[in-house]
Amino acid sequence: MSLPIREDLRGLTPYGAPQLEVAVRLNTNENSYPLPDDVVDGVEKALAGVLRDLNRYPDRDAVALRADLAAYLGHDLSAAHVWAANGSNEVQQQLLQVFGGPGRSALGFTPAYSMHPLLAVGTGTRWVSGRRDDSFGLSASSVAEQIAEHRPDVVFLCSPNNPTGTALALSIVEAAVAAAPGMVVVDEAYAEFRRPGTPSALSLLPGRQRLVVTRTMSKAFAFAGARVGYLAADPAVVDAVQLVRLPYHLSALTQAAARAALAHREALLATVEAIKVQRDRIVETLRGYGLMVADSDANFVLFGRFPDQKAVWQALLDRDVLVRDVGLPGWLRVTAGTPDETSSFLDAMREST
Numbered sequence: 001m002s003l004p005i006r007e008d009l010r011g012l013t014p015y016g017a018p019q020l021e022v023a024v025r026l027n028t029n030e031n032s033y034p035l036p037d038d039v040v041d042g043v044e045k046a047l048a049g050v051l052r053d054l055n056r057y058p059d060r061d062a063v064a065l066r067a068d069l070a071a072y073l074g075h076d077l078s079a080a081h082v083w084a085a086n087g088s089n090e091v092q093q094q095l096l097q098v099f100g101g102p103g104r105s106a107l108g109f110t111p112a113y114s115m116h117p118l119l120a121v122g123t124g125t126r127w128v129s130g131r132r133d134d135s136f137g138l139s140a141s142s143v144a145e146q147i148a149e150h151r152p153d154v155v156f157l158c159s160p161n162n163p164t165g166t167a168l169a170l171s172i173v174e175a176a177v178a179a180a181p182g183m184v185v186v187d188e189a190y191a192e193f194r195r196p197g198t199p200s201a202l203s204l205l206p207g208r209q210r211l212v213v214t215r216t217m218s219k220a221f222a223f224a225g226a227r228v229g230y231l232a233a234d235p236a237v238v239d240a241v242q243l244v245r246l247p248y249h250l251s252a253l254t255q256a257a258a259r260a261a262l263a264h265r266e267a268l269l270a271t272v273e274a275i276k277v278q279r280d281r282i283v284e285t286l287r288g289y290g291l292m293v294a295d296s297d298a299n300f301v302l303f304g305r306f307p308d309q310k311a312v313w314q315a316l317l318d319r320d321v322l323v324r325d326v327g328l329p330g331w332l333r334v335t336a337g338t339p340d341e342t343s344s345f346l347d348a349m350r351e352s353t
C-alpha cells in the first residue's frame with residue numbers, strides 16, 4: 001500500500017457482508033418481502049412529483065420527512081426531536097463526528113453491531129470493546145461499572161442487539177445514561193420486531209438530554225435500498241448534529257420516497273407480523289434440533305454452537321441458503337424470511353447437521 005492513508009486506517013478491512021447470488025439470501029436481515037404494488041404506485045407518484053424540481057437543492061433540513069417520522073414514533077415527539085439521514089449508519093456517523101472524534105472514545109458491548117466500531121475508527125474515535133457475560137447478556141451494574149471504568153464520550157447500546165437478537169431491559173439504558181459522562185446511543189434498528197411487552201428506549205427520552213435513539217426504515221419498512229435512517233432525541237442533539245451534516249445530504253428523491261413509504265406504513269409493516277411468526281418458528285425448530293438459540297426480538301436468530309461454524313455456513317451455502325458468519329466462534333445468524341425461505345433454511349439445517 002503506497003497511498004498516504006491515515007495511519008489508524010492502514011491494514012483495516014472494509015465492512016463486507018458477501019452479496020452472493022444465492023436462491024435463499026438470509027444474511028443481512030433485510031425484509032424478504034418486496035414492496036406491495038400500491039406502495040410502489042405511491043412512491044412512484046411521489047418521485048414523479050419532485051422530478052421537475054431536481055434542478056434545485058432539496059429541503060436541507062428535511063422538515064416534512066422529520067415531522068412524518070416523529071408522528072410515526074409517537075411518544076409526543078415532533079420534527080424538532082427527530083433527525084434523518086441516509087441510513088442510521090450515517091446518523092451514527094454524524095453523532096460520532098459531533099460527540100466523538102480525535103482524543104475521544106466510544107464504548108460498545110461486544111458482540112454488537114459491527115458497524116459501531118468501524119464508524120468510530122472512521123471518525124477518529126478510539127473504540128473500547130466492553131464485555132458481556134458468557135451468554136451474551138448485559139446487566140445494569142456491569143454496564144455502569146464498565147462506563148465508570150472507561151469514561152467514554154459515547155456509549156453504544158444495541159436493542160434488540162445484533163447479532164444476538166435480544167432486547168435490553170430499560171433499566172440497563174437508564175443505568176448507562178446515569179453513569180455516562182457523555183452521550184448514550186441506543187440503536188433500535190429492529191424495534192418493530194420486539195416481542196410483546198418489550199419497551200422502547202423512546203419512553204426514556206423525556207428529561208434525558210444525553211440519550212439518543214436511532215431507528216431505520218431498512219428493516220421493518222422493507223426500505224433498505226432507499227437508505228433512510230433517523231434518530232429521536234432532545235432538540236439540542238438535533239441542533240448539534242447540524243454542525244457536521246453535509247448540506248443537502250438527503251436527496252429530494254429520498255425524502256419524497258420515504259414520505260410516501262411512511263404514508264403507506266400499514267401496508268409495509270404488515271409483513272412484520274408474518275416475519276415474527278417465521279422468527280419464532282426458527283427459534284423453536286432449531287431448539288428442537290438440540291441447538292442453542294438466543295431469544296430474539298428481531299428479524300433474525302443467532303444459533304449454535306458448532307465445533308466449526310464455517311463448515312455449517314458452507315454446507316448451507318451448498319444447499320443454496322446464505323446465512324451470516326458474524327465472526328463469533330461456534331455461532332451463525334439467520335434472517336427470518338418468507339415461510340418458503342424459512343423452510344429451505346430449516347430443511348438445509350436438518351440435512352447438514
Ligand SMILES: *Cc1c(COP(=O)(O)O)cnc(C)c1O
Nearest residue numbers: 087088089113162189216218229
Ligand atoms: C441493519 C442495521 C442498521 C441499519 O443501518 P441502515 O444504515 O439504517 O441501513 C443499524 N443498526 C443495526 C444494529 C443494524 O443491524
